[in-house]
Amino acid sequence: MSFIIRSDWIWRCPGAVGQTHRGRGSASRVCPSSSLAQSQSRPLRYAVLGAGFAGLSVVWHLLKHSPKELNLSIDLYDEVGIGGGASGVSGGLLHPYSPKVKLLWQGAECWNECLKLLSIAETAALAFGEPNSEIGDPAQKFSNFVVRRRGILRPATNVRTLDALNHNAQNSLSSCRIETIGRDTAQGLVPDICLPLNTAFYMPDAVTVHPPHYLQGLFLACKNLVKELSASGFGGKELCLHQKSITSLLELEGEYDAVIICVGAKADMLPELSGKLPLRTCRGVIAHMQLPDFIGEYYPDHGPSILSDAWLAVQGSRSLLMGSTKEWKSRNSSPIVSADEASKALEELLPKASAIYPGMKNWSFTGARAGLRALPPMTPNGSPPLLGCVDNLVGTTHACKYWLFGGLGSRGLLYHGWFGKLVAQAVLACSENIIPSEVTSWKNVNT
Structure with a gap:
């Protein structure tokens, strides 16, 4: 070719x-x-x-x-x-921990270096004032965020996860600390959030990035x-x-x-x-969700994004990303999502998201994108x-x-x-x- x-x-x-x-x-x-x-x-x-x-x-x-x-x-x-x-399709939830909140290998170095690049990119974006056809819409002025400093909340959904979260929260980084919080505190961050075990783990220093x-x-x-x-x-x-x-x-x-x-x-x-x-491939679909104008309630301006069986990456008080599905061994790298693929993704993701944040039932689906990830083998x-x-x-x-x-x-x-x-x-x-x-x-x- x-x-x-x-x-x-x-x-x-x-x-x-x-x-x-x-x-x-x-x-x-x-x-x-x-x-x-x-x-x-x-x-x-x-x-x-x-x-x-x-x-x-x-x-x-x-x-x-x-x-x-x-x-x-x-x-x-x-x-x-x-x-x-x-990369451009990803949810942008950034913290240095594994799904069980265990600090990743070289997590501190990766976290610190990533924060430097985010600051560098944000500075360049804020100073951007001239049309530039190489990076997208010539009229774009970076009106939306590059880095949204709002924290990430992870509810404990089962006893095994709760034990792991409690243990590893004690060894968190000072630059990205983990706080163990109860139902009242969690609902102060995200009203009506459901905590199956009345406990959640809050990372106030974690950020949501707009990739x-x-x-x-x-x-x-x-x-x-x-x-x-x-x-x-x-x-x-x-x-x-x-x-x-x-x-x-x-x-x-x-x-x-x-x-x-x-x-x-x-x-x-x-x-x-x-x-x-030695790579494994996995295609993931991410749904774009919008809160209709006729709904009076909205996601709190300073509310955190949510990590659970389905994650919610908050983009604004009435906009968020919901993900992600996992289609293993896929070779489809197209970001385009068919109507059938989008429908199946919603059937899988919405019940998981609504179990933690019931308000998701009021949000409307506005589109979807997909990415093909390459995962390396497990090591010590x-x-x-x-x-x-x-x-x-x-x-x-x-x-x-x-x-x-x-x-x-x-x-x-x-x-x-x-x-x-x-x-x-x-x-x-x-x-x-x-x-x-x-x-x-x-x-x-x-x-």
């Missing part, structure tokens, strides 16, 4: 050194730590595949952690555009960073967004010093990696993502170096900041040793 080109955008700053030569066979591997890289006559060229959580985090950190004097050119590929895949707006803001921040670094008078920086479908890694061979694969479930659909990655450290150099899977005779950042699963928002930083540092140093062995050991099992 040939490339399907919908747009080709380049952000090149005045004073950027080097040309964006795309002739095959012109690239050779150069590490920024070498004197050759510092005196290069052309930019060091990287391709990042995927403009979701993983891809944009890698782009930001490649720019942020590359030497100022380095001439660096990054091509960002995504057939749909910024946040057009599973499309966040990803657009982070992309804007990357653009601003390119401009800032190039204006410094040292090495030139370039960032190009290509709305292209990449069907084979060999299509990029000879053009780049490194290719970083951040396409989620679609990584296994690349012929060079197909059947070689939970299910951390898959990272590392995959030259041995693609083939060791290629001119450039191939890296994978995948398998983020349902924790992509939490994982993308810290692990994206590690991947970027490893790419710049041409060394996998920077990355913890816990997220690269999957290659040893695979081979």
Whole structure:
């Protein structure tokens, strides 16, 4: 299949050194730590595949952690555009704990790094004032939130979960604390909420993110960073967004010093990696719900989002997302949801949501989107993502170096900041040793 080109955008700053030569066979591997890289006559060229959580985090950190004097050119590929895949469809509930509120492996590092990126993206989004066709509607001014600071509430629904929640709440992070609360306090946050065991666990520091707006803001921040670094008078920086479908890694061979694969479930659909990655796929449908105007009651302005058998990600007093279904082993990556699929999703999700928040019965369905998640295998450290150099899977005779950042699963928002930083540092140093062995050991099992 040939490339399907919908747009080709380049952000090149005045004073950027080097040309964006795309002739095959012109690239050779150069590490920024070498004197050759510092005196290069052309930019060091990287391709990042995927403009979701993983891809944009890698782009930001490649720019942020590359030497100022380095001439660096990054091509960002995504057939749909910024946040057009599973990342942009996700619910955006952010906290550093597992479903049983146990702190995830490296949860503190991931939480802190994610908060930094959220702040960076929000700052860029708030300063955004000019039309920009590369990130969506030219008229959009980020009128809706990027980060909604409102907390997350998790009711205890059975004795087993209650015991686990009580135990792990005692070991919560100071920066994202967990409070054990009773029915009265919970109903003060969300009137009429039902607590089967009269207990809930409240994370007041957790946040609800608007993923499309966040990803657009982070992309804007990357653009601003390119401009800032190039204006410094040292090495030139370039960032190009290509709305292209990449069907084979060999299509990029000879053009780049490194290719970083951040396409989620679609990584296994690349012929060079197909059947070689220990990933499980799961399609999830998320319903958009709206409270009709004739209903006088509304969700409290400062009420938290809710985690339960069906979660509720609050978007406003009369708007929320409800999710998510799980269709295991699906290969359907389309965000489009058919009427039949939407109907089945509502039949599954509404009873679960209404059991905790009965008011959901008054809300109307306004649409649905779906995403295909890629989940890694279980390990003693939970299910951390898959990272590392995959030259041995693609083939060791290629001119450039191939890296994978995948398998983020349902924790992509939490994982993308810290692990994206590690991947970027490893790419710049041409060394996998920077990355913890816990997220690269999957290659040893695979081979």
